[in-house]
Amino acid sequence: MAIVTVNEITYKVVRGAGLGKLLADAAVMNMPCGGHGRCGKCKVTVRGAVSELSHSEKQLLTEEEIRRGIRLACCVKVEGDCVVSLATAGDGQIKISGDMPKIQMKPGFQTYGFVLDIGTTTLAARLYDVRGTLLAEGSCLNPQSSWGADVISRIEAAIDGADKVIAEVICAAVDDLLSQLSASAGISPAEIDGMVVTGNTVMLHLLTRTSTEPLSHAPFAAERLFGETVSAGELGITKLSPEAGVYLAPCASAFVGADLITALLASGICENDSTQLLTDIGTNGEMALWHRGKLTCCSTAAGPAFEGAGISMGMGGSAGAIDKVIVQNGALTAHVIGGGLPRGICGSGIVDATACLLEICLLDETGYMEEDSVMILPPVSLSRKDIRMVQLAKAAIHAGIRTLLSSAGLDCGEVSRLVIAGGFGSYLDAKNAGKIELLPAEMVSRIHVAGNAALSGAAMLLLNQDSRASCEGYAKQAKVLELSSDPVFSEEYMERMMF
Numbered sequence: 001m002a003i004v005t006v007n008e009i010t011y012k013v014v015r016g017a018g019l020g021k022l023l024a025d026a027a028v029m030n031m032p033c034g035g036h037g038r039c040g041k042c043k044v045t046v047r048g049a050v051s052e053l054s055h056s057e058k059q060l061l062t063e064e065e066i067r068r069g070i071r072l073a074c075c076v077k078v079e080g081d082c083v084v085s086l087a088t089a090g091d092g093q094i095k096i097s098g099d100m101p102k103i104q105m106k107p108g109f110q111t112y113g114f115v116l117d118i119g120t121t122t123l124a125a126r127l128y129d130v131r132g133t134l135l136a137e138g139s140c141l142n143p144q145s146s147w148g149a150d151v152i153s154r155i156e157a158a159i160d161g162a163d164k165v166i167a168e169v170i171c172a173a174v175d176d177l178l179s180q181l182s183a184s185a186g187i188s189p190a191e192i193d194g195m196v197v198t199g200n201t202v203m204l205h206l207l208t209r210t211s212t213e214p215l216s217h218a219p220f221a222a223e224r225l226f227g228e229t230v231s232a233g234e235l236g237i238t239k240l241s242p243e244a245g246v247y248l249a250p251c252a253s254a255f256v257g258a259d260l261i262t263a264l265l266a267s268g269i270c271e272n273d274s275t276q277l278l279t280d281i282g283t284n285g286e287m288a289l290w291h292r293g294k295l296t297c298c299s300t301a302a303g304p305a306f307e308g309a310g311i312s313m314g315m316g317g318s319a320g321a322i323d324k325v326i327v328q329n330g331a332l333t334a335h336v337i338g339g340g341l342p343r344g345i346c347g348s349g350i351v352d353a354t355a356c357l358l359e360i361c362l363l364d365e366t367g368y369m370e371e372d373s374v375m376i377l378p379p380v381s382l383s384r385k386d387i388r389m390v391q392l393a394k395a396a397i398h399a400g401i402r403t404l405l406s407s408a409g410l411d412c413g414e415v416s417r418l419v420i421a422g423g424f425g426s427y428l429d430a431k432n433a434g435k436i437e438l439l440p441a442e443m444v445s446r447i448h449v450a451g452n453a454a455l456s457g458a459a460m461l462l463l464n465q466d467s468r469a470s471c472e473g474y475a476k477q478a479k480v481l482e483l484s485s486d487p488v489f490s491e492e493y494m495e496r497m498m499f
Contacts, residue, residue: 109194
């Protein structure tokens with residue numbers, strides 16, 4: 001038996017069939033490109049019995065990195081005992097707080113309740129007592145990123161037989177959050193007797209080991225739309241009593257998930273007479289329009305560029321990430337989370353940097369840069385390919401908003417408020433989002449940042465069971481636009497590629 005030690009955690013690899021296994025499979029690790037050896041972001045430092053450098057590693061690693069023993073976890077194979085060091089995430093900026101109106105208490109638990117938002121990139125959680133007091137909150141990265149940064153990669157992995165282990169790693173992460181938050185509150189996790197989970201439709205399918213095969217092809221019909229209660233034991237969550245009830249929030253369609261529905265609940269836009277729009281800008285850009293008592297939703301595949309994946313030096317919002325960029329005396333100046341030298345650039349920094357490059361004319365409205373790359377703050381730069389990824393992502397979001405409005409015969413001036421939900425939106429500079437046409441410039445003055453509204457809405461479902469009927473009503477009422485076949489979206493998408 002070979003021993004693989006990763007940041008002092010030991011994994012056992014059985015000799016014979018186990019040896020020759022990829023390091024990323026032997027010890028679950030983050031692989032933004034799904035383990036295809038394309039992005040070069042699963043860098044680890046390895047010492048011990050492992051395979052020779054692969055072709056991908058020779059292409060993606062510098063001579064200095066190779067000299068220091070850095071390898072790609074998705075390429076290196078375990079051949080015996082080895083020691084692996086991972087870069088720690090540091091102090092992240094995962095957004096947990098968010099708008100939440102005052103509610104009348106009618107809790108769906110007897111003693112303590114736990115609420116969870118399973119995002120494509122991160123998990124966020126809160127712990128409440130029966131009086132509605134917030135006792136603790138916490139977050140972590142979604143370990144499913146080992147199977148890719150986007151939902152399509154994970155759908156494919158589940159279809160190929162990884163569904164069981166994908167569910168197991170998410171449940172293990174949930175168990176860790178349960179333990180952490182319980183310890184912070186001074187209670188045992190076994191005392192938690194109620195739980196609510198929100199997330200996009202794919203995340204809930206993967207959690208419950210529901211077949212993702214129908215989500216992989218047209219007409220993209222979800223196997224389940226949830227809005228149901230299951231037991232913790234049925235899911236595989238071990239820190240709770242097996243009989244503890246877990247309410248899975250309702251989804252509207254295959255790609256309009258429970259996270260958008262619970263964000264709608266927290267935002268209160270459906271309880272308002274004015275025309276309002278809500279959008280969650282992430283890997284999947286989900287958005288909803290409330291107009292004259294009717295709810296219309298859509299989802300657009302923006303890709304993970306605004307979460308750091310797909311960008312040459314992109315990363316999440318953790319220590320070492322450039323998160324803000326400004327122009328000062330005609331030159332770029334950047335802020336780094338945690339201070340010191342930057343390791344990469346996160347979504348909010350990418351938006352700022354793009355806007356600044358436009359301002360100082362190093363980037364034109366077509367997305368053309370004269371140089372192959374532009375230095376933001378050494379050693380972090382943005383390349384021509386990075387800018388193209390930004391164009392694709394921002395065009396999808398902006399075109400989705402315009403198409404949603406067009407479906408109701410509206411223009412931007414008729415929307416009284418644009419609510420931005422989600423972690424990325426919480427750190428977004430709205431003016432810069434308007435400058436690069438990620439969001440309609442004429443709506444920037446009416447933007448309201450709601451924070452993690454999906455998690456807040458899920459907390460409302462936990463603290464007042466009557467809210468569940470409202471959410472289920474939103475999910476059933478919603479008219480879902482299929483953007484892939486919408487001619488307005490196609491036209492808008494091409495137009496919004498311009499800066």
